[in-house]
Amino acid sequence: MPKTAIIPPGTGVPIAPFVPGTLADGVLYVSGTLPFDKDNNVVHVGDATAQTRHVLTIIKGVVEAAGGTMDDVTFNMIMLKDWADYGKINAVYAEFFPGVKPARYCIQCGLVKPDALVEIASIAHVGKKA
Structure with missing residues (x-):
């Protein structure tokens, strides 16, 4: 099956061998996205709210670069460092998925x-683009 790498403009070089997203048969697979700037430095240190917003904004950029919207996202895998941040993460998450x-x-x-x-x-169904 053909696949297409999705790399939005301004994306930095990943810290491992992966691309921000892969589109195959209309399904977009967005790589695990961390709160990094383009140089792979962690942004908003100590602020789970701002880090979550940063991560979801990056994901939104990958989805849009593949021709979709956040409404096309069907599944998210969330990894958090501390359960104490669960409420903060959920509050921002609800803004992106109203x-x-x-x-x-x-x-x-x-x-x-x-x-x-x-x-x-994330996984999103954006239509057959590849």
Whole structure:
């Protein structure tokens, strides 16, 4: 099956061998997205609200670069460093998904950089583009 790498303008070089998104047969798979700037530095250290907003804004950019909208997101995988931030993450999440919510799971785990408080990966159905 053909697949297309989705790399929005201004995307930095990833810290591992992956692309921000892969589109195959109308399904977009968005890589785990951390609160990084284009140089892979953690932004908004200590602020789960701002980090979540940053992550979801990046995801939105990947979805839009693939020709979709956040309404096309059907599944999210959320990883958080501390359950104490769960409410803050959910408040921002609700802003990005105001209507019918995507399916999701949420786990607590260690993230690739200690100052990162949240990571989100997504799946969206954006139509057959590849």
